[in-house]
Amino acid sequence: METNAGSTTTRTLGRSGIEVSALGFGCWAIGGEWQAADGQPLGWGRVDDEESVRAIRRALDLGVTFFDTADTYGAGHSERLLGRALGKRRADVVVATKWGNVFDERTRTLTGSDDSPAYVRRALTDSLRRLDTDYVDLYQFHLSDADPERAARLREVCEELVREGLIRAYAWSTDDPARAAVFAEGPHCAAVQHALNVLNDAPEMLRLCEDAGLASVNRSPLAMGLLTGKHTDGRAPEAGDIRSRPPAWLQGFGDGSGADPGWLARVEALRDVLTGDGRTLAQGALAWLWARSPRTVPIPGFRSVAQAEQNAGALDKGPLSARQMAEVERVLGR
Numbered sequence: 001m002e003t004n005a006g007s008t009t010t011r012t013l014g015r016s017g018i019e020v021s022a023l024g025f026g027c028w029a030i031g032g033e034w035q036a037a038d039g040q041p042l043g044w045g046r047v048d049d050e051e052s053v054r055a056i057r058r059a060l061d062l063g064v065t066f067f068d069t070a071d072t073y074g075a076g077h078s079e080r081l082l083g084r085a086l087g088k089r090r091a092d093v094v095v096a097t098k099w100g101n102v103f104d105e106r107t108r109t110l111t112g113s114d115d116s117p118a119y120v121r122r123a124l125t126d127s128l129r130r131l132d133t134d135y136v137d138l139y140q141f142h143l144s145d146a147d148p149e150r151a152a153r154l155r156e157v158c159e160e161l162v163r164e165g166l167i168r169a170y171a172w173s174t175d176d177p178a179r180a181a182v183f184a185e186g187p188h189c190a191a192v193q194h195a196l197n198v199l200n201d202a203p204e205m206l207r208l209c210e211d212a213g214l215a216s217v218n219r220s221p222l223a224m225g226l227l228t229g230k231h232t233d234g235r236a237p238e239a240g241d242i243r244s245r246p247p248a249w250l251q252g253f254g255d256g257s258g259a260d261p262g263w264l265a266r267v268e269a270l271r272d273v274l275t276g277d278g279r280t281l282a283q284g285a286l287a288w289l290w291a292r293s294p295r296t297v298p299i300p301g302f303r304s305v306a307q308a309e310q311n312a313g314a315l316d317k318g319p320l321s322a323r324q325m326a327e328v329e330r331v332l333g334r
């Protein structure tokens with residue numbers, strides 16, 4: 001496995017020229033509770049909005065300049081909260097949001113999806129209002145398995161939005177390199193958002209990012225919390241947390257009764273190498289991502305000032321060394 005740490009504190013979003021902190025913050029969790037039409041939890045449980053605002057502002061003070069959200073997180077609540085927290089500091093940060101899902105803000109319920117070209121503008125107008133801004137830096141298509149031919153039409157709409165100054169760049173949030181390549185054909189496509197962490201590598205997607213000049217924005221960089229070391233007590237996640245009724249794509253939490261023992265065993269096997277050089281387990285997992293490719297921008301979630309401080313603290317420690325990366329591969333048998 002090739003490794004290349006790149007800059008330890010900043011990265012560029014692909015070919016856009018937009019500079020961001022090497023660590024972004026994912027704003028899914030701070031959206032609070034929301035659900036699918038069948039009652040399936042889609043949030044991370046209860047949140048304290050005032051603590052979330054304090055955490056965002058603390059992250060800014062610690063050098064985090066990239067915040068990733070989506071219109072559907074908390075059925076609009078995450079966007080509203082992020083816009084409120086940023087306030088007059090909006091120009092100091094890079095804001096990414098997403099479209100493609102349809103939801104009811106009043107009931108906080110996901111009601112469907114819409115991959116039509118007409119919906120892109122409606123969704124963006126609503127996001128701009130909730131974020132209290134007149135432009136989005138990175139606009140991301142949120143339907144990971146959408147039809148590639150229809151996505152090509154959406155790519156052209158995004159190019160129009162760039163020309164109009166409503167967005168600066170765009171991306172697809174998908175784990176399929178072939179789909180990501182469709183968006184990559186657009187001159188203002190800057191990234192692909194995809195799952196990547198030390199337990200779940202994505203060499204084909206990283207290869208595409210390198211070949212196409214895209215940034216690799218990493219969701220689930222801490223494996224939905226498994227790489228924080230907080231799920232070792234066998235307790236089930238609280239009601240309202242998506243991990244309490246995990247959908248098929250959510251790995252590591254079995255039937256929702258708690259973290260999967262097999263996954264926890266892999267985390268424990270990695271603990272010594274990831275916590276070397278005074279890092280916490282989470283900081284080591286982020287350091288692995290930076291060493292994995294010069295294009296990675298992990299976006300761990302957060303719900304408190306303490307979590308913001310710990311995650312941001314990883315920036316000062318930088319990427320894992322080549323020796324540590326080799327040890328990770330040895331431990332995992334890859």
